[in-house]
Amino acid sequence: MIEDTIALTNEQEIALDTKKLTKKLRSKVGKAIADYNMIEDGDVIMAAISGGKDSFAMLDILLALQKSAPVNFKVIAVNLDQKQPGFPEHILPTYFESLNIPYYIVDKDTYSVVKAKVPEGRTTCGLCSRLRRGTLYSFAEEIGATKIALGHHMDDIVETLFLNIFFGAKLKAMPPKLRSDDKRNTVIRPLSYCRESDLIKWADYKQYPIIPCNLCGSQENLQRQHIKAMLTQWDTTSPGRVENVFKSIKNVSPSQLADTDLFDFKNLPIDRTVEKDEYEFSKEVVSSTNIDESLIIDISYQA
Template structure:
């Protein structure tokens, strides 16, 4: 039970949390021009904490934004056994939020193709993405909002490096390969711990993913544990890693498609700036200095 004397402080902290998340979402939207005037934003709602917070903040920003845009909540019912079909419609009706529940039995497809004990997340997400893409076109949605946050994006960066040998992540804004849909991630600047705190305060009716018995992707869990330990030892490290993905210097990496390493040429024709500590003296050599001078004058 919360002590009465603590209520003002608790409210103050809760208000700060909401403002921080709202500010971070607003900044991400502005930085990447995620939402424009006249957009129809299809907010993909899974029933998890992240998508609930995303929907909540988008609706809040809709009321105060200097542009007009629509928000439509869409949940894909994947026909998982025991899925509580009434929870989301009841919540969305109660909040008077425009919504669609679409049915697609991806559960049977996943279970028929993936052996027991194997991770189902990859195939499940691909099937879900295809369903959402096609439905977005059907309802005229111009943006598809997903609930991935900063932690998801940093974890994905390491997963791609460790297991895929690629330096890539989840971008805050993505044009689909066929160029027919744009995906946005409004929570890109938000930390998972803040999202979890807000979800607990708002008491959303969270629905767990039971497709695989709440199966954990071991690789992602290992990366998450590593990042949590880093975050504990050095607060701010996760933010620094994420910010590094926004500050790419191709000449300092190794991708020959992004930078022309083969074409590099020295140019000593102009007067150079002074180097730091450039007053070195040779103490010993077996090189004929006259040859060095001749080469330098070529």
Template sequence: MSTTVPLTLAGSLPATQRRTAPVDKHEADKLAKRLRHQVGRAIADFGMIEDGDKVMACLSGGKDSYAMLDVLLQLQKKAPVSFSLTAVNLDQKQPDFPEQVLPDYLRSIGVDFHIIEQDTYSVVSRVIPEGKTMCSLCSRLRRGALYSYAEQHGYTKIALGHHRDDMVNTFFLNLFFHAKLSGMPPKLLSDDGKHVVIRPLAYVRESDIEAYADARQFPIIPCNLCGSQENLQRKQVKRMLEQWEQESPGRVETMARALGDIRPSQLADPKLFDFLALGKHGGATLPDTHAWLSGGETPRGHD
């Protein structure tokens, strides 16, 4: 028998933003259990949360951060360590942003929260030419505001809602457009060394998050600032991965596992692997690049 999971908040979103499709309770319970298992495993595998942590869960109003907060709240009740959890949202002063939706929802579930108000929208709109992608600057300004708040209030971990598909997407984005093998790690120390960023959804598929958001009836707030910019590099990569997954189901999962199985000796970065010492015999210093290119050194056996 199907049952509809009720909306936990009579929010101010228009009817078109609310989900009313019936959800099978048994399937919803199985999905919730799977997400708790995957998030718990990620926390354990990467040491994301330890006893006494003050965790700042960054909440955007999208499905991913809602799911992250929801699962963390469930795990907190039975966690083997004691940690506090505060939801923090950055109100960027976007036009028509429904500013009461998040506070009303967070009060309804009884979670500690804070809303940071900072007009990054005006900055981005003024600096970025019309028609150009705003995401990069918007992301930097948002990160700066959240990091500053975390430092001011002594949070030891900053939790972000990036999931498994985001991590694979970022890897290919950097590969194709920035010529580097790097991605989005489950746990990260910020460049200034002041903040530890964690991604508890590192093992969770986006499709599962979408289904979970439907089941839980989160009051989703769309991003009007950049959501209409269709020709983003990230969206190009996402479409490519979606096509691959359709052609070969399970391929994204395979690629996600590959990100955790790096073989430096089978790549080509001399900073990660000592290729100069590999197979070297004798104590003579190897000729440098300039010597080889200029012909200043003649390899033995080729006189």
């Protein structure tokens, strides 16, 4: 009897934790959508589903929000079958059918292209990603999708920021909302405010039919692995640091950086005709000088 009571209590705790996590993730996705106006009335959202935990979670939350959102929008699940050897083609159609949602499985043999172009032993992720993106952009137009939803989360964005800083000498990441270079498509990342650790817990609870990303034999970029390890250590030793890094890319001061294209550092004339701010500790007292006041140059000027 006691054991049954303890087991019931544990189940209740799990149910409560799951309820809190569900509310947390949906709230964060809802806020990201609102902050960046990701979804508008009448939108057709093409949810790109890879078979990984993140895209499954994104689809799940978008479908839930669809029922309660103040605007009407459609969600179409799209998977790009890149013809990787061993890819379980039946899993995603079966899953989509179980949800009773519209979906497409798009066949595109990018695997052969990548293998032909990337030397053995080198990571294929970069080229694979570009080919996949091009296919999704084109297909979005074919089906009349107005937005393409990708499953990148906060950790992905912060990792990309540091990868660009450390190895590309660029201060850029992945924005929550992006217009393609040709201006024909808009990409949204509804999970931008979500941490990967929460999505892992969510996927474990939901028991998604996850398809591994390494079917092609390519391992994740070693540089990204190092960045992931760094963020993991920060979460242990300095909780909140990753979130603060993400917040920093939302709070940018171009004049405090060094990009001459973003801020005109070359032309910064002083203007002492404007109203003077009261500086802190501005009541200076000169205790000693060897300069005769008659020698001080008058640098004031009229507007």
